[in-house]
Amino acid sequence: MKNTYFRALYYSCTLSFLLASGAVSAQQHSEQNHAHYVTPKDSLVRQKLAHWQDIKFGLLMHWGTYSKWGIVESWSLCPEDEGWCERRGPYAANWYEYKKAYENIRTTFNPTEFNPERWATAAKDAEMKYVVFTTKHHDGFCMFDTKQTDYKITDPKTQFSSNPRSNIAKEVFSAFRGKDFMVGAYFSKPDWNTPSYWDPYFPPKDRNVSYAPKKYPQKWQQFKDFTYNQIQELMTDYGKIDILWLDGGWVRPASTIDSTISWQRTIPYDQDIDMARIAGMGRSKQPGLLVVDRTVTGEFENYVTPEQSIPDTYMPIPWESCMTMGDSWSYIPKENFKSSRKLIQTLVDIVAKNGNLLLNIAPSPEGDWHPEAYQRLQEIGAWLRVNGESIYGTKPVAPYRQKQWAYTGNGKTKYQTYLPAEKETVPTSITLNNVAKVNKPTVKLLGYAKPLKVSKTTEGLVVALPEPARQWLTTQPAWVFKLEEK
Template structure:
């Protein structure tokens, strides 16, 4: 993960500032709907569950630095080196890779994570089995740069194959589970070939000029993914990152970062997806930013589209400021996180929220607090989220709309200064039935309303206003 910008016009919450980075609108015609009936079924199931957990975790957590990117020899703000030998790339890379010998997350307890995530209302989970640095958080046979290597002190722990433990713990709680896997691998000599020092994030040689070396790397990638698809129980999603590893024919020159890709880096996604689905029928494949048949849903990163999107999509966002663990994290308030979820769902998306474990194998305690606060809202209002579809006008000012086909939900997103509902509030919806009942989720009292033009003006009694004070979002149920 890091600044893989994709084609959306993006904005933050309606009540927040617009992101400084704007992008061209996604061309929906590039999305390819899956033909496999099992993939379609799983995609529909995934779209119904709305809310998931992403975890970035690796040896980099020991230094509290950005995941992998400090190894990348690019002059970008997120590639700045911090740590031993930071003035010498070769020395830094050696020190970074030596973190394997001290990584010992003895507080690792995935059951606690799964329990907290379930209580928050999350229903799927994606775990980073390997990031761009190449360090494997699973027991691969393709490299010794892994948590289960004898070089790693945690290898002697009976739970050292953390990917297997995490997938099992979340699967036990009823989650759909997915494996994040980085297509580029900066530790593997068939990608960053030592003969040519790397200039940037891309492969360090021309694959057309050295096809045998590229074939070696493609087979390496295939074999690692095959391990994940065959040795870790049921897997629902293969979530692939590192979108510069792609065929030249898929490079979009209108996207700035894609213009910098110097070579075709084709690892044969048809072969990979075919193998994945042979072992995991119905597997969702998410080849991020590579539009086509292997991107079953699109993934705006740290961004929320400013409008309804008719294709399957997911905003992947951080609970704090960083994808990876940092000692002092700035966690977003639960109120903001709930509003982000409501905003996303009304636009036809899912929200994938990242929490980063630390070097000891635990989250910040504040992350558990945030999840509990989100869960308190979801336990009351979840019916307006799960299994719903967006309802026109989708998002209008402070309103977000969803429906389950029978009932309509109008969610009111208060500003930071609003703590209680107005005594009279106008829902920008037209009632088709004069006897429709209106309630607020969490209460049983039927509210009085009247039709005013093409809207419904609802009266909220004072006692109810005080009872519901301070909620992150108020949901009106109409039906």
């Protein structure tokens, strides 16, 4: 029965928000069979996972030297004939010249407006509860003071290295930890800068390791050790870390490749980096650490991460939709931000299906966000301060999502949230259904202090909406009705 459910879920998980700049990743992280999810055995991990599921709403930040050019993160280095890998600019015609120029961006990368406390304050005011920051993307540039490579933010060749806050990841983690956030380290398993992954003798043909690991086991062991040592640094020297969020799902054991999934069929080699060793080390230094080895179903994917998409139905395992506030994961000068209305309704939809929302904002090369990003967070926070009790610490309630309704609850308290269409007229009454099991309920409209008149019919509970309540709702992106048993 469970496998039948998950097969149906696998085929129903749609790319509702697929965007050109992240098309490859969205395909990879949404086209996934979750039938073999493994519940963590470690009680501390289970405890932290339960807390993470309660806090619902987090911030993701993609930031690196690529923001200087205003281009897609890392992917223009990938020699694949795909739209998301397209090179532009004066070096585009020659991949070798392009890679050299790309890696030279560091010499002018100088985000002097970097102020992570401002970000943490804005995220806190938006009622976000956790953060995931890119310590290293696929291009290999490290936003932390690793000792394993000089391709990093603190190296003298990088202009920002002379700044007293040059160890950016440490500063970000500290600022958000100071606001009581759970802290997550995004880390790319592939590394397109290190010669033990893209060997200069074997020019890369695609995103994968450029040589056969089985034929060159010593070189592959060098890469495994390089990866282990970098993650060990993050787990040792950067304070309390709650989540290790690993990207680059093609770096995986051959035994985990699912031939029914199109993108996994293209992985040419076994790329096992020994996740048991990495996770064991991480949890010895960070007890209860959540490990998110994205798309590699099994014991090291503590929660699954559909990207730029929301499952069509309730999913009973821990999951998180990672989505962009605008159109791009990385900074672009003119961003097309989603409305706060859209973002709030997205959060409600996800929570009713048992998920979390991890919302990405991309810092600029100067080290700040677009003004619109701050505005969206203010508007989301204003709604959550009134209606957050229907989100945080709740569980989905059947039927979860039905037409424009979302259902959540906390014990005997139930919430029915209506998601109005743009400019929808507020009616004089509204009917709450699926209330048969609620014994003598009282109904409140969150944000409206006065009691409401309620009558029971065969259709459900008919709630009268007086004119002041209707005026209130005209400004609200989602209407939350609270039902409590007497």
